[in-house]
Amino acid sequence: MEKVTSADGTTIAYDRLGSGSPVILVGGALCDRNSFRPLADELASEYDVITYDRRGRGDSGDTTPYDVRREVEDIAALLTAVGGTAAIYGHSSGAALAAIAAVTLPFGKVVMHEPPYGPDDADTSDDGGQVLESIREGRNQEAVERFLLMTGMPKEAAEQVAAAPGVADLAPTLAYDFAVMGHGLDQGGTPVALLRSVTPDTLVLAGTATAPFMIDAARRVTAILPNVTYADLPDQHHAVPPELLAPVLKEFLRG
Template identity: 75%
Template sequence: MQKVTSADGTAIAYDRVGRGDPVILVGGALCDRNSNRPLADELASRFDVITYDRRGRGDSGDTAPYAVEREVEDLNALITVLGGTAAVYGHSSGAGLAAIAASSGLPFTKVALHEPPYGPDDVDPSDDGERVLELIGAGQGREAVELFLMMTGMLQAEALAIAATPGLADLAPTLAYDFAVMDYGLNGGGTPVELLREVKPETLVLAGTASAPFMVDAAHRIVTILPAARYAELTDQHHAVPPEVLAPVLVDFLRR
């Protein structure tokens, strides 16, 4: 584990494996740098790969007040570590963050967005997100994680079991950060159209055919918005894809 100092002085912890062209892996909600480590190991024979703890997670700091722009600065600090440019892969809300960072002009060579959970424009926002934040504020981290997982379409029994995973409730406060990321750039709809139009690098959008329908729909929708994008279908895959299945798709895209 190594650390880099972000623009506001926050220490960002990261692991770096492999050699080759640089790639940063951005985790989604309730993930730390270890969540993407199996994928990093799959890519390490061809790429110089960084996985990192987003601020507020794992061994990274969490300077208040939070702002999405600070997470963009964290990514910029990691790009500097890698020599000034890098490709980026983001999963779920991590894909939302990668899109924001790319739209801001960070020097990404390529961008891979894996099921960013943008909602449809014709559906009223759920009150569940506010309830998650209330539970976090009340110190009920496990209950907040459980409700969040059910918001993603998970059955309650499975959500209960996962929410009881040791240490997972400690990440509950960062769900507020993921909500802020996914709300960033919205203008009366569920998809940040103007933001996505500013993502200039070549982009791969991925979705599994067995994932929640709203995530598949979002992937198809944003491909039509992004300036230089193509779609990759992951047959029979859910939101979490085994690294040995995902890695060859990323290698094919990143090495073109």
């Protein structure tokens, strides 16, 4: 484990594996840097892979009040640590954070894997209000379960995941993911102006067996981004086995 200090003084913990051009992997909700270790192992034969704990998770620190811009500064500190240039891959809400970072930071390539934006006519007024209420009242396991049910996970599976060791500890950071997904929204559920400002070559990925709203979001994002390639992941759900995902990423990053 290595550490960098973000602009506001927050310590960000990261791991670095392999050699070659740097690639920063950005996790989504309820993920820490260990969540991406299997994918990092697959990519490390060709790339210098950086996995990190987003603020408030794992071995990273946190500073209040939260602001999405601080998460971009965290990524900027990582980018400096690896030499000032890299590619970035983000999964789920991490894909949205990767896009936000790519507007201002010098990434050569961007991968957005199933960013969970709502439809343009979505009612975003609630923004997971019940999840946030559970967090405020200290009912972390309940908050995780409510969040997973929101994503369409069956109740029994949501209960099992929420009860897994360490998962409830990450519940407070769900508020951060809601903030990331709401960043740049004007109306509806997609930050059109923000996405139009993502100028690096970008790959958008979606599994053909994932939730329909994820596919719709990926296609909507593809229609907005200025320099974009879209790729289906046949028969895959939201979580893709690293041995299937890594070859797709390598092909794009080599190009």
